[in-house]
Amino acid sequence: DAGITQSPRHKVTETGTPVTLRCHQTENHRYMYWYRQDPGHGLRLIHYSYGVKDTDKGEVSDGYSVSRSKTEDFLLTLESATSSQTSVYFCAISESWSGQNRNTIYFGEGSWLTVV
Amino acid sequence: AQSVTQLDSHVSVSEGTPVLLRCNYSSSYSPSLFWYVQHPNKGLQLLLKYTSAATLVKGINGFEAEFKKSETSFHLTKPSAHMSDAAEYFCVVSEANYGGSQGNLIFGKGTKLSVKP
Numbered sequence: 001d002a003g004i005t006q007s008p009r010h011k012v013t014e015t016g017t018p019v020t021l022r023c024h025q026t027e028n029h030r031y032m033y034w035y036r037q038d039p040g041h042g043l044r045l046i047h048y049s050y051g052v053k054d055t056d057k058g059e060v061s062d063g064y065s066v067s068r069s070k071t072e073d074f075l076l077t078l079e080s081a082t083s084s085q086t087s088v089y090f091c092a093i094s095e096s097w098s099g100q101n102r103n104t105i106y107f108g109e110g111s112w113l114t115v116v
Numbered sequence: 117a118q119s120v121t122q123l124d125s126h127v128s129v130s131e132g133t134p135v136l137l138r139c140n141y142s143s144s145y146s147p148s149l150f151w152y153v154q155h156p157n158k159g160l161q162l163l164l165k166y167t168s169a170a171t172l173v174k175g176i177n178g179f180e181a182e183f184k185k186s187e188t189s190f191h192l193t194k195p196s197a198h199m200s201d202a203a204e205y206f207c208v209v210s211e212a213n214y215g216g217s218q219g220n221l222i223f224g225k226g227t228k229l230s231v232k233p
Contacts, residue, residue, distance in 0.1 A: 042223035
């Protein structure tokens with residue numbers, strides 16, 4: 001299994017509060033991603049990073065920000081949580097695009113977030 | 117633009133019978149295609165991937181998938197279902213030459229596989 005740790009794994013928070021989810025990898029992979037999973041939608045990309053301090057928006061980035069100050073850590077922040085952000089959040093990593101593992105993305109175990 | 121359609125939201129089979137999970141894709145470039153499996157309250161595990169080598173791809177746990185460009189399909193099969201196969205399965209496409217969001221995967225909405233004793 002890829003060395004990906006997400007924290008916290010479960011969190012309940014109130015509407016309007018800030019929340020930060022952390023993803024830590026031990027694989028030294030360049031690319032890191034945050035996805036959210038909702039019933040009927042599969043997984044949708046929130047933000048991704050292609051290097052330290054290099055990030056970009058995904059399909060559903062509104063209301064989220066990210067930071068990557070070290071190769072191994074990728075943080076997802078909900079500045080002011082809303083009930084629509086209740087979801088399961090998955091961190092993922094991948095190597096560079098060369099080699100046999102090109103394009104393979106490995107997922108963490110998920111963080112369950114409930115906004116009440 | 118990329119898209120993925122999983123044709124069945126639920127599939128139910130009996131243990132020991134074949135499994136077929138259907139997936140169609142749309143892609144402007146040469147795609148990479150994946151199947152991931154997700155067991156309840158777990159992350160996603162890679163079952164297999166197609167990256168323009170052999171069109172018949174073998175994966176873990178006895179699963180395989182065949183890339184058919186003419187039909188734009190990438191169906192997942194297994195000759196004999198096991199109780200432990202009960203899970204949700206996601207078909208995923210990534211355009212290898214897509215110059216925008218590198219590594220962005222487009223997920224199908226998932227197929228829940230139930231296996232009856």
